[in-house]
Amino acid sequence: MKEIKIKIKDLTLHYGQKLALNNICLEIPDRRVTALIGPSGCGKSTFLRTLNRMNDLIPSARISGEVLIDELNIYDRNIDVVNLRKRVGMVFQKSNPFSKSIYENVAYGPRINGINERKVLDEIVETSLKRAAIWNEVKDRLRDSALGLSGGQQQRLCIARTLSVNPDVILMDEPASALDPLSTSKIEELIHQLKEQYTIVIVTHNMQQAARVSDYTAFFYLGELIEFGKTKTIFTNPTIKQTEDYITGRFG
């Protein structure tokens, strides 16, 4: 196994009285794609959101245990959450570009971080758009509104926006579920390229997508981590019957 990027120890999360994640222990390898699968309500999105403390925004959420990124517990009191979210970027199901130009969408993060020099920003925008495999499609209309792009392009723009602040980890919550097959395949190809530089954790309902894009797969059910392993093993010969039943569609 590769070096470990994120180590999760005894992670438990409640929403009010409801137990959403129960004692999760998991080690996410560096510069690999880890897919989280499981039926709706199993806790996979909640789990994803614990990795950059997005659940902090939910008042009823109570969390215990540890999430160590590069050996540093992100739930330590002295952790700067804004900084954390720079290192751990996130891409959502529905593309959510700002109502600004394509250029400004990507330059937004770096600007907030105090980068104002035009030349530097130009370079960041170009590199990020190139890494997100959308540069060739938008390079001649960087000043146009991002809202004029197609759904698939908007999603890749959002990925470029995530990359612009130079994260180590990218969390993706159903990044292609609202896209047509061609755009989906572009996103999947992109994920494949990005894993050379970034650690990617992706939530997907599409089992075939999990199989195609990920190196490791974690199966969640009722807030528990049921099985974690190499994707090729999970999809050919899973160890646990619940996993087998879920991926073959015989659940419940």
Added chain:
Amino acid sequence: MERKFDIELNKLNERLVLMSQLIQKQVSMTLEALVECDVPLSKQVVANDSEIDDLDVKIDKLCQRIFALQQPVASDLRFIMSALKINNDLERMGDLSVFIAKRVSTVSDFKEIINELKINELTEKVDKIVKDTCMIIETRRTVFVKDIFDQAQVIKEESRLISSRMIEQMMEKSDVILVATNLVQILGQIERMAAYSKNIAESVYFIVEGKIVKHTQFL
């Protein structure tokens, strides 16, 4: 409600079991035709082959359709992959039966040689291994896999022993050269039938246990 996928998988399983039953019958008739020097029976074997070929194509097409439309994974994937291979191995056993059946008429005037070499003892063993193989295709009882491997080994050794005795006879008596050559060829095909049974046992083991045991010193 039964899922369409399960209906397709059940259909595949039923066809595979039917194929194995047809092959078991074909092999059994072939071996009987050989030891009893029954030429009409051997002709029946040749005539039956087209039914097997048709079913072979049907199973291939069904597997192709399931792969394309259902994207099977885990045990379903292992079953369909193995069904393709088992079907292929069974069909080859059918071809071997035809090969032997077509040569029955060339050896049928030499029943005394066939009796003397106790080829019937060998064919009984082949009958059994094929029967056991068909049984595990249907039941997936992998506990019998090792036994099938052992049976295949015994058949291989015995058929080679008889072949070498045939070659000795050829050297002593030139008038048996023709029949002996045909018998040696037939014995070679009988040995291959046992080898296909072993392959099928390996495939069944893969379906159930998810472990590849071919090319290994298994068990």
